[in-house]
Amino acid sequence: MARVAQPAGSEVRRRFRLRVRGTVQGVGFRPFVYRLARKMRLSGYVLNDSAGVLIEIEGLDADDFSKELRTQAPPLARIDAVDLLELAPVGDNRFEILDSLAGRSATRIGADAAICEECQRELNDPGSRFFGYPFVNCTQCGPRFTITGALPYDRARTSMASFSMCGACAADYDDPENRRFHAEPIACPDCGPRLSHPVAELSARLEGGAIIALKEVGGFHLLCDARNDAAIDLLRLRKGRGQKPFAVMVRDIPAARQIAQLTDAEEELLTSAASPIVLVEALAGELSNRIAPSLRRIGLILAHAPAHFLLFDELDRFSPVFPPALVATSANPRGEPLIADNMDAELRLSAVADLIVTHDRDIIMRADDSVMQVIDGAPAFIRRARGFVPEPIDLGEDGPSVIATGADLKNTLCVTRRREAFLSQHVGGLDNREAIRFQLEAAAHLCSILDVKPEFAACDLHPDFRSVRMAESFGLPVVRVQHHLAHIAAVAAEHRLAGSVLGLALDGYGFGTDGSSWGGELLAIERHGWRRLGSLMPLPLPGGDRAAREPWRMGVAALQAAGRIDLALSLVPAHCGMAQLTAMFSHGMRSPVTSSLGRLFDAAAAISGTRLVQTYEGQAAMEFEALVRAPRSLPGGYAIKNGVLDFRPLILRLTETGSGAADAADLFHGTLIAGLAAWAAKGATSLGTQQVALSGGCMTNRVLAVGLAQALRQHGLKPYLPRLAPANDGGVALGQAAYARQVIMNKHASALESPTCA
Ligand SMILES: [Zn+2]
Ligand SMILES: [Zn+2]
Ligand SMILES: [Zn+2]
Incomplete structure (x- = not known):
């Protein structure tokens, strides 16, 4: 459609057609348009169709309508684009809301929203028919995603289908002047759901x-x-x-x-x-x-x-x-x-x-609470679910539809449709049958509410991941994306970074291209592919998965790597298994290794006496972070050689007892920030870029994330943090989908790692 630019305040009657895209259905958009048009004395119509909302307006002030539309839109509406086309005036004299047009849908369902102020007022007003009613809602608030099974968004496709509206609700629903005009979950004490107990x-x-x-x-x-x-x-x-x-x-x-x-x-x-x-x-x-x-x-x-x-x-x-x-x-x-x-x-x-x-309004699609924190001045996700799903992430360009199955921990899925990526709600660890069933449910529901059939699948490189089995089960061509590449690609995608991107993936565990455990990676994404520029100095990983649950094992491993296994027994008080592990190292035991920053955190937390055994994932690192007062860098606390960042000098310093765990936490975080920033600066210089994407589970550590972002800026670099998807494995599916699309569209020759120059 042609865009028309005309001087404002025209004295002649003009007619425009506006095509509005975004989250504009089920959020009170048509009544808002209706009221706005009437206020501006414009004639014409508004209707919902498969692409969003279509409006025609005619009158003397028609030019200003588009601006008012954007600035005054209802709070839950999200306008992505308004295309404007001028038409010849037809001389109609009233404004109408017309019936929706059917068709293959490219629109979307909104996220669930907290009760709005007006509904809250009615909840407390003894004169309102919604007084004390636990299911009061309107177009400005209430459930959407969790009660809807398919598009288009109307009551028949929600779990409100079984409740027929009473006369008063039906009147509100049909009244364009009412806040509940086409509020699909509308309900009142006379006709709606009930709570099982007072x-x-x-x-x-x-x-x-x-x-x-x-x-x-x-x-x-x-x-x-x-x-x-x-x-x-x-x-x-x-x-x-x-x-x-x-x-x-x-x-x-x-x-x-x-x-x-x-x-x-x-x-x-x-x-x-x-x-x-x-x-x-x-x-x-x-x-x-x-x-x-x-x-x-x-x-x-x-x-x-x-x-x-x-x-x-x-x-x-x-x-x-x-x-x-x-x-x-x-x-x-x-x-x-x-x-x-x-x-x-x-x-x-x-x-x-x-x-x-309980209550009798069924939840069609479950969604946990989202969990967030403010990092470096802006919100960041720890868990993305209710209230945000299914809001899309704009990928900036059209591409094939891909379904990505994420990681096996903190699992989420991602489905792309044209230029948008839709991350599912948090599914969780795929270590039980219920979770796998939930993942399948979430995938089917997402495709249903998006009305999309993916053409490709994307997944992790790991040979045994359940998420990988799922991707293979779709019968689609599968693109496998390395775990930390996916972490970085997710950040590059949401910020729509073009050109070379340096990535710092600071994480717990991911399957590397060499089959070993990665998790502290310096990666480069370039025009023709990606490569690993370097990693943290690998540490032994004694006991495999048990090492992740028992930080004392990583403490011993780090001491072994630093050449001071003799300190293990004196530092970590006789923990069962300690003497045996120490002896095994002393006798030259070789265990698998990991470059994970998560495991280095565990080692430091154990050596400083903060935590030896965890009762939940990330406990040692979280408690260690909580001890930080002011991070400070240990001079000579790290070394960089051939792309490998080595913190053994810092580990040795932490063994010096006397200053306490808080001091150790300050030193560890401060030195980590300084070392990682210096490492990234070298990588950025060799790559010829200023763009540094930061991601991985360790970036939910606020002290580290804020400190690192600031330090990178001091090096003249531009840090990019994950804002629209979690830094942890909850964001991996987005990166898999985005990178797979690049591979499919031949922008990157391959998802395989390029030969490393470093
Ligand atoms: Zn409301
Ligand atoms: Zn009612
Ligand atoms: Zn990860």
């Missing part, structure tokens, strides 16, 4: 120390009083959850400020429509110390569903301490995916929860 009973039980399973937007959550040590201990015991931190829910920002120190950016994130869990600095002594043992930051989430507000209303009335705060954790027994089905909950949560609270 909210007052929930609050009374919580006050009494009970654990409650509550069905929420994306699945069941387990709740208990965040100040009740015994309840939290019991929850850990019943859930089989060692010391892994729990998230905490409070009512609103004033309540959040009572228990945490918040920045403006964190408050903005907490109150956003997506309502994620945000990692924030906890104020000491406000909540039970059982929530996040040995950590300074806690995951905080605000009430975001109507039922939460009703619950906090009750708790506010009776709670002896202000503000009421609840532990809120996904109901996912034994690390399996979140439970979302009523029968499943009765069956599998009765041993965990004292009370199971």
Whole structure:
């Protein structure tokens, strides 16, 4: 379509056709257009079709309409593009909302959104028919992704199909002036879903120390009083959850400020429509110390569903301490995916929860809470799910449709459609049958709501990954993308980096092209392919997978590598197996090696006495990060030779006892930042680029990520952090899909590594 530029304030009657693309269906866009057109005294029509929203407007002020459309669009709408075409005026005299046009759909379903202010007002207004109703929603808020099975987005394809609207709801639904015009999940106490128990009973039980399973937007959550040590201990015991931190829910920002120190950016994130869990600095002594043992930051989430507000209303009335705060954790027994089905909950949560609270609006697609933190001034994901899925990531150009199956830990999938990539919600570890079933479910659902049939599959290089088996099962041509290349390609894709990109992949584990364990990699992505410029100095990996669970093993391995195995027994107090491992090293045992930064963190945490055995993945590194006061670099703490970055001098310094674990944490983080930045600077010079993509699980360490970004800038480089997908393995599928598309479109000769020059 031709774009028309005309001087504003025209005195003549003109007519335009506007084609609007983006998230513009199911978010109150047509009523907004209707009201705007009427306000501007324009005639014409608006309708939904397979490409988005189509508008024709005619009148004296028609020129200004496009600008107003962008600046005043409803909060949940996302306008990607408006194409404008001038037509001859037809002289119509009213503005109408026309019926939708069918056709193969290229539009999309919105993400689930927190209750809006107006619905909250109605929830509290005794004069409103929505007073006290836990399922109140409108076009500006409420569930979407989790209740919808297919396109186009209308009630018949959602789990609201079984509820027929009462007269009042039907009238609102049909009234273009109403906020609930075509609000597909519209419901009220007369016609909609119901909670199985009165909210007052929930609050009374919580006050009494009970654990409650509550069905929420994306699945069941387990709740208990965040100040009740015994309840939290019991929850850990019943859930089989060692010391892994729990998230905490409070009512609103004033309540959040009572228990945490918040920045403006964190408050903005907490109150956003997506309502994620945000990692924030906890104020000491406000909540039970059982929530996040040995950590300074806690995951905080605000009430975001109507039922939460009703619950906090009750708790506010009776709670002896202000503000009421609840532990809120996904109901996912034994690390399996979140439970979302009523029968499943009765069956599998009765041993965990004292009370199971359900409702009769089915969850068609489950989604955990998203988890985020503010890094280097902007939000970053730790887990991307409810509130963000299925928002697309723009790849900048059209390409074939690819389905990428991600990694086996923190699994997500990615499906591309034309120029957009859609990352699935967090699926989790693929080490159980439930998770594999969930992954298949998520893949089918994503393809269904996108109305797309992938032509290619992409996956990891690992020969035994379950995610790889899944990609092979589709019967499509498969492109295999090395794990750390995928980490870096994801960052390059979301920032749409062109030209050569240097990548620092700082990670736990990934299968290398040489078959060994990689995880501290300096990679180059160039026009014709990619190559490994260097890695961290490999350390022995005694005990394979056990080394990742037992940091003391990595402590011994690092001492062995540094030539001081003699220190092992004195540093790490007699741990069972220690003497045996030390003796084996002394007798020349050769074990597999790893260049993983995650394992180097484990080694440092063990040597400094911070943690010898982990009860959850990443515990040693998280506790070590929590000890940092001010990172400082040890002069001579690292060496760079032939592309290999060697931190053995730092490891030896950490063995000098006396200064304590906090000092070790400061030194380790500071030296790591300095060494990695110097290493990247050398790589960037040899590659002739300033673009440095940072990714991998270690980049969820905020001290490291912020310090490294700053240090790279001081070297005159441009650091790019993952913003739209997690830095950890939750973002790998995006990189697999994006890189596979490049290979398929022949931009890169091959997904295989190019011969290394270094
Ligand atoms: Zn609302
Ligand atoms: Zn109703
Ligand atoms: Zn990884």
